[in-house]
Amino acid sequence: MTADSELTELTDWQRELRVHFPIITAHPEMAYLDSAATSQKPRAVLDAVQTYLTTTNANAGRGSYPWANHTTALVERTRQRVKEFLGDPEPGRSRVHFTSGTTEGLRTVARDWLPGHLADGDEILVPFADHRANLDPWLEAQRLLARQGVTVHLRELPYQEPSGDYDHRALAGVIGPRTRFVAVTHIHHVYGGDMNVQRIRDAVGPHVPICLDAAQSIGHLPVSVDRLDVDFVVFSGHKALALPGSGAVWARNASERGPEFRPGGWNGTPNTVGITSLEAALDWLDAAGTDRIARWTTALTARLTEGLRRLLPYEILGCQASLAVGSTVQRRHGIVTFRHRDIPSDDLGFILYDHGFMVRADNLCQAGTDKRDGSVRVSVHVYNTVEEIDRLLTVLATLE
Ligand code: PMP
Numbered sequence: 001m002t003a004d005s006e007l008t009e010l011t012d013w014q015r016e017l018r019v020h021f022p023i024i025t026a027h028p029e030m031a032y033l034d035s036a037a038t039s040q041k042p043r044a045v046l047d048a049v050q051t052y053l054t055t056t057n058a059n060a061g062r063g064s065y066p067w068a069n070h071t072t073a074l075v076e077r078t079r080q081r082v083k084e085f086l087g088d089p090e091p092g093r094s095r096v097h098f099t100s101g102t103t104e105g106l107r108t109v110a111r112d113w114l115p116g117h118l119a120d121g122d123e124i125l126v127p128f129a130d131h132r133a134n135l136d137p138w139l140e141a142q143r144l145l146a147r148q149g150v151t152v153h154l155r156e157l158p159y160q161e162p163s164g165d166y167d168h169r170a171l172a173g174v175i176g177p178r179t180r181f182v183a184v185t186h187i188h189h190v191y192g193g194d195m196n197v198q199r200i201r202d203a204v205g206p207h208v209p210i211c212l213d214a215a216q217s218i219g220h221l222p223v224s225v226d227r228l229d230v231d232f233v234v235f236s237g238h239k240a241l242a243l244p245g246s247g248a249v250w251a252r253n254a255s256e257r258g259p260e261f262r263p264g265g266w267n268g269t270p271n272t273v274g275i276t277s278l279e280a281a282l283d284w285l286d287a288a289g290t291d292r293i294a295r296w297t298t299a300l301t302a303r304l305t306e307g308l309r310r311l312l313p314y315e316i317l318g319c320q321a322s323l324a325v326g327s328t329v330q331r332r333h334g335i336v337t338f339r340h341r342d343i344p345s346d347d348l349g350f351i352l353y354d355h356g357f358m359v360r361a362d363n364l365c366q367a368g369t370d371k372r373d374g375s376v377r378v379s380v381h382v383y384n385t386v387e388e389i390d391r392l393l394t395v396l397a398t399l400e
Contacts, residue, residue, distance in 0.1 A: 003302035007386050010296050017288055017382055020044065024383045031388040033359045036189055036216055036335050036379030038238045041277070045241055048280035049273055060270050071272050078279040082248050085282045086233060087224035093253050094225075097263050098270055101247035102215040103133040105234035106183070108249055109211055110137035111144070112263040114181060117209070120150050124181040125174060125204070127157040127166070128368055131189050134213040135367040138183055157184065157200075164191025164318035171203045181209050184230075186223070187216035190364050190377065191318025192301065192335030201229045209257045215239055219285055220334055220381070221294035225250065231257055237274060242281035246274030293382045297334035300380045300389050304336050307393040313341040313400050317375055337364070337377040343399060345374035352376070355395045357388075 001009075019025055020042040024032065032040060052074075058067035060075045075098070083091040099105040118124070118141075126138045142152050155174045158167040166184070182204055185195050197212060204210070211232040217223050218233075219240025225233060231254060237246030251261035285293070308314050317337040340348050349361025360377040363369045378392065 003299040003306070006295055006299040007303070010292060010299075011386075013292060014296055014382065014385070017042075018385070020284075021383045022046070029356055031357050031384070031392065033357055033378045033380060033384065033388070033392070035381035035384075036239070036377060037360055038244065039219065039241050039381055040383060041241055041243070041281075042284050044284045045243070045277050045280045049243065049277050052273065052276040057272070060272055074279070075270055075272065075275055078275045078282075081279050081282050082250060085286065086250055087222075087226045088250070089226045090252075095251045095253055095261055097249045097251070097261070098275060099234075099247045099249060100245045100271065100274075101236035101238065102131075102213060102234050103236075105236075105247055105249040106133055106211070106213060107137040107140070108263050109232050109234065109251075109261070110141040113251075113259065113261050114138075114141045115145055115148075115150075117258045118145060118150065118152050118180055121153075121178060122180045123153045123155050123176060123178045124183070125155045125157050125179055126183045127159075127185060129159050130185045130213065130367060131215065132365050132367045133215070134183055134185055153178075155179070157182070162318070164188055164193050166195055166200065168196065168199050168203065171200070175204055179204060179208055181211070183211045183213070185213040185216075187214075187220070187333045187335070188318070189216050189335065190337050190366050190375070192216075192332040192337065192379075193319050194331050194333060197228055197230060207257060216335065217333070219281070219293075220290070220297060222290045225252065232261070237278045237281065240278075240281055241284060243274045243277040245271050246278045248278075288382065294333065296382055297380050297384075298331060300384055300386065301332050301334055301336050303386065304378060304389050304393065305332065307389070308336065308338055308396070311393075311397055311400060313343075314396065315339045315341065334381065335377060335379045337375045339375050340399065345376050348376050348399075351399065352392075352395065357392055357395070 021040050023040050056067045056070040058071045060071045079096040082096045088094050142154055145152050158170040160167040184197055184200050187194055209231040212230040214233045214235040218235035231252045233250040235247055238244040253260050308316055345361045352359050363373050364377055
């Protein structure tokens, strides 16, 4: 199926869903194209928050009166909801720990679980050009262990230029008998490509725990831990239609792959409003269908990529050749990042805003880069339209 026929088939479905987003319909003159930074929220999420705060707001796990009991039940129910949303085949064994987002989630794995799993001389495989959130915590864990006299080696998960995929062929050279842990990203926040987690699993074998940064996949495409053989899935609610400050770590707790993930200690009051919003967002996403959301956003990005490729001054970052809908090599999910040959990316960001487009323009928090590596990132969600993409291409063409 081509991108255009995909878009035609889903047009009515998308039109109905777009009106669920009050901020989008209130600003028809603006195109919000920065969903990889944070998503907009459907009315159902806003209503759930309003209802919670005006009917049963209380602390969780502390009171014995109905509002408190309701809140405690809400937190536990949402834990189960996250497992269900992820297609968890063993919800009795796994664990969901709420965090403020992906950054805190990855740090929790690095701080509360990883050190107890590593011995002197062990190696962990981490990506050096993913989001900083997926590098800094592993460096911190290494430093923490070093202070205890335990030396852990960080091996770089190699990248393939210019596709932005992990270099699966070079992987064999960095995996060894002491490889004890791998951190990977599901959908790359700059290149937009699916990072082929299954191929990483095949390369490292069945016994090495894998932690998946799913910040750009949860809420954008179906994510099933029944199919993805990983041990941790970490995500941010705010990128998946819920409120900022809501996120989670899902841990498989497969005993053969290390100790149980049980973040210990006193966690304090949970973000019950965020958790309320997360439950409503997951319900909304399931009702809309993450498979259809993925088809829509993938087709929009394919259209944008194809259009950009015809405009000479632009260089697209990441995979060029396999962007088409239906590609089995490496699909681009909802993100297209590019540069103009002559216009600095910061300037391009301002120019696009003047034309009604909100995009991201800087180094995109990518580890190992700085401001000089600036680019413009366009990222879409279910509320974005074909008309917005075509309008953007028209404006970009005038800047040749
Ligand atoms: N990982 C990836 C791939 C991301 O895109 C982001 C957010 N841009 C993060 C981690 C960090 O997410 P948060 O800021 O919600 O903690």
